[in-house]
Amino acid sequence: MAIETLNQMIATHPEVLRNLKRAQITRYAVDQREGLVLPCGALSTWTPPESTGRSPKDTVIVRYPELEEHIDWTSPNNLSIDPETFHRLWIDALTVLWKKPRVYVTDRVIGADPQYAMPVQTVTDFALTSLFTMNMFRPVPSKIDKSLFADKPFTLLVAPYDKIDTSRYEGRLRKREDGTTSDMIIAMDFKNRLGLVYGSAYCGSAKKLMFTAMNYYLPHENILPLHCSANEDHQGNVSLFLGLSGTGKTTLSADKNRSLIGDDEHGWDENGIANFEHGCYAKLIDLEPEKEPEIYKAVFSHREIEENGVIIENCMTYPNGTVDQFDARLTQNSRVSYPLRYLSNVKIKGTGRHPSTIIFLTADANGVLPPISRLNAEQTMLWFLMGYTSKLAGTETGIKEPQTTFSRFFGQPFMANKPSYYANLLGRKMKQHKTRVFLVNTGWSGGPYGTGSRIDITQTRAMLDAAMEGQLDNVSYTENKRFHLSVPDSCPGVNAEILHPENTWSDKNAFEQRAEALAREFSDYFDQAYSNADIDPAVRVQCPGK
Numbered sequence: 001m002a003i004e005t006l007n008q009m010i011a012t013h014p015e016v017l018r019n020l021k022r023a024q025i026t027r028y029a030v031d032q033r034e035g036l037v038l039p040c041g042a043l044s045t046w047t048p049p050e051s052t053g054r055s056p057k058d059t060v061i062v063r064y065p066e067l068e069e070h071i072d073w074t075s076p077n078n079l080s081i082d083p084e085t086f087h088r089l090w091i092d093a094l095t096v097l098w099k100k101p102r103v104y105v106t107d108r109v110i111g112a113d114p115q116y117a118m119p120v121q122t123v124t125d126f127a128l129t130s131l132f133t134m135n136m137f138r139p140v141p142s143k144i145d146k147s148l149f150a151d152k153p154f155t156l157l158v159a160p161y162d163k164i165d166t167s168r169y170e171g172r173l174r175k176r177e178d179g180t181t182s183d184m185i186i187a188m189d190f191k192n193r194l195g196l197v198y199g200s201a202y203c204g205s206a207k208k209l210m211f212t213a214m215n216y217y218l219p220h221e222n223i224l225p226l227h228c229s230a231n232e233d234h235q236g237n238v239s240l241f242l243g244l245s246g247t248g249k250t251t252l253s254a255d256k257n258r259s260l261i262g263d264d265e266h267g268w269d270e271n272g273i274a275n276f277e278h279g280c281y282a283k284l285i286d287l288e289p290e291k292e293p294e295i296y297k298a299v300f301s302h303r304e305i306e307e308n309g310v311i312i313e314n315c316m317t318y319p320n321g322t323v324d325q326f327d328a329r330l331t332q333n334s335r336v337s338y339p340l341r342y343l344s345n346v347k348i349k350g351t352g353r354h355p356s357t358i359i360f361l362t363a364d365a366n367g368v369l370p371p372i373s374r375l376n377a378e379q380t381m382l383w384f385l386m387g388y389t390s391k392l393a394g395t396e397t398g399i400k401e402p403q404t405t406f407s408r409f410f411g412q413p414f415m416a417n418k419p420s421y422y423a424n425l426l427g428r429k430m431k432q433h434k435t436r437v438f439l440v441n442t443g444w445s446g447g448p449y450g451t452g453s454r455i456d457i458t459q460t461r462a463m464l465d466a467a468m469e470g471q472l473d474n475v476s477y478t479e480n481k482r483f484h485l486s487v488p489d490s491c492p493g494v495n496a497e498i499l500h501p502e503n504t505w506s507d508k509n510a511f512e513q514r515a516e517a518l519a520r521e522f523s524d525y526f527d528q529a530y531s532n533a534d535i536d537p538a539v540r541v542q543c544p545g546k
């Protein structure tokens, strides 16, 4: 059959994908072709330098008139593509895949709640990508026919190492600042439920594409998707940890005293919360057994893995089996993917009650935000809308020094709908479930990045324990007037000196200047992003610098 005919068939009849030359995904398939097997039971893989992080970081969405009322085209992260161009890219990717000696197909779902689990079929020529989907996406539940999305499956094509022939796309794809067109794209068609990763070998691209798809569909079903990790205590009290990349969602939710529900993506519906995923995707850089014992054990103590093993991505590894997680020469964003069950304390079912505590994580490289503060309802909405952190060298390519970032809902590139969809759902749920909220700064103390030091993980954990166990419910608080935050004056297990950041700086003038500058950045960004939005004045006055 001519390839063009086949492509037309695939485009109009997605079930043809099922007849592709499928290969079995086994560790053997991966070992033979793609990875280095390490004696610690992991596979190690490298990607090209431009593919060691989330680049491009934007979301390319097919533009249809019927989706106009939902999608926020004012967001700089939402880029549009016309249906014809997407179709051409889709056909090109299929053509590329069809010519490969083997294609791997996995059938999984996104979402632990069978009521809204989204079936996803991933087709790729790279066995390791398939293995990644087995780690990260969930097995199809027996009750899948009850899901809202049972007859609306999603198809994901991943051609990680092939590049777009940009000459076929003159005038069709957005040019970069240097006038060239990127030969990689991560694009999605929400109407036809198609996702395409073309030219990006970073495993995170596939997982974040599916996250973005869920974040688009779920608010239309009254389910709030969140960029957060989640765990629960022995009584089943759930905590959520919302934050942008590098703020500590994965690190802090892996806790031997609390069962992990998930490390990155969850939905909150009428029954409680549910993990979207089946595995973790942790950062490997500087991983130490003393500071992150649970993750360390998950990575290095599974020597007997036959299948669905640990995948180490972009970390220096050697044929004798050693892994040097302190070597950042390939990238700061070295990663490890493993199934949730490799952690010692995990709730495999992936669901939990309505959260009793929500933690907003921020890594403030200015060193001026308190390490922990309590937020009232208006402050919660404000910090959710602002999504502040300092972007650190890591997940996104091109970031070398910390950079102030405002990314609403702690994940703007992944939240394609207009902001009111997410903000209204959170506001309603918080009120209904009386959830307590804290802002936790996992960034710098004693001075900014370069002068001060990053807050010790064990100190952050002590603050979180106190907050989640209710030990901060009845202590005295001091109002931080500049940032409109309530700061506890004491916290069990924590040196009280560090709770008010001005006490940790030797140069008080430098502190004042830095704090004032950050408050101004908040105020300027708020004016730019929300001047035309219908924001409650009681929320507006909580903005730092106002």
Ligand SMILES: Nc1ncnc2c1ncn2[C@@H]1O[C@H](COP(=O)(O)OP(=O)(O)O)[C@@H](O)[C@H]1O
Pocket (backbone or CB within 6 Å): 243, 244, 245, 246, 247, 248, 249, 250, 251, 252, 263, 282, 283, 285, 286, 292, 442, 443, 454, 455, 456, 457, 458, 460
């Ligand atoms: N006080 C702290 N709290 C949390 N993480 C910290 C802290 N200090 C340093 N880190 C490091 O910051 C990184 C946080 O990354 P991670 O937990 O993967 O973030 P996320 O899941 O939000 O992207 C880890 O490499 C961790 O070791």
Ligand SMILES: C=C(OP(=O)(O)O)C(=O)O
Pocket (backbone or CB within 6 Å): 053, 054, 204, 205, 208, 244, 245, 246, 264, 281, 395
């Ligand atoms: C995998 C990613 O998310 P996180 O850094 O939050 O784990 C990513 O943004 O590429």
